[in-house]
Amino acid sequence: MGGVAWTEEEDHLLKKCIQQYGEGKWHRVPLLAGLNRCRKSCRLRWLNYLRPNIKRGNFAEEEVEMIIKLHKLLGNRWSLIAGRLPGRTANDVKNYWNCHLSKKLNALEGEDRQVSREVQVIRPQARNIGPSSGKRRGQSESPTDKGVQQESSMSSLTFDADGQNHMLETQQDNIYACLDQQGIVGELSMDFQLEGFEAMMNGEGSSSSSQWDWGDLLLDMDLYK
DNA sequence: AACTTATCCAACCGCCGCTAC
């Protein structure tokens, strides 16, 4: 592996620790669990492997379809993409993309390069609303993303003074417009959408967090319309 | 059967934004 593989004993200790003390406070987990691992390793092991309801095995056709569309829309924001795929982790999605999809799509890219260039990668952010706002990272800085990120923060500034709802609506409109542009809205099967919705309602929504922040929620509301 | 190459995926690393002090 990329590092030292986790043993069953370590897994057991970590599980027990999380069950006892809950998620979060990762800096304390190695000590509390008695593990000779850093906080990041513990967190990653839990999120990608030990968490309940993690789906293993091949990606379904609809999941692949979803990944492709969301990647078009969001770029390499694996955690957000994984958040729309119940039971899948950001690492899974990223690995699947790198192994299967990036090559396949690169081959096709030549055909519709013109189209993809017109699609803006959007970054749903609603930092000034909701109890968990402000915990999201600025995200990757691929050349294509940078401009949009700047635009996004500009719009935040613009609408800050007007109040939350105004900004909320504007972002929602943007997100919805982009989803619509991608043909995501209303295209996925009802079963798949419901599965995601139920997972969300059960608090299983995001692979990276047990909570949905408002930016995520907006995107979900649009996706599950 | 033995060796090489390709693929998969768990784990690590470095960076970022936020919060508390």
Add this chain to the structure above:
DNA sequence: AGTAGCGGCGGTTGGATAAGT
């Protein structure tokens, strides 16, 4: 205002395994 520490993210690495020769 500056900064240390944290959680979280995406990119990368490298060992295991499958496929090919």
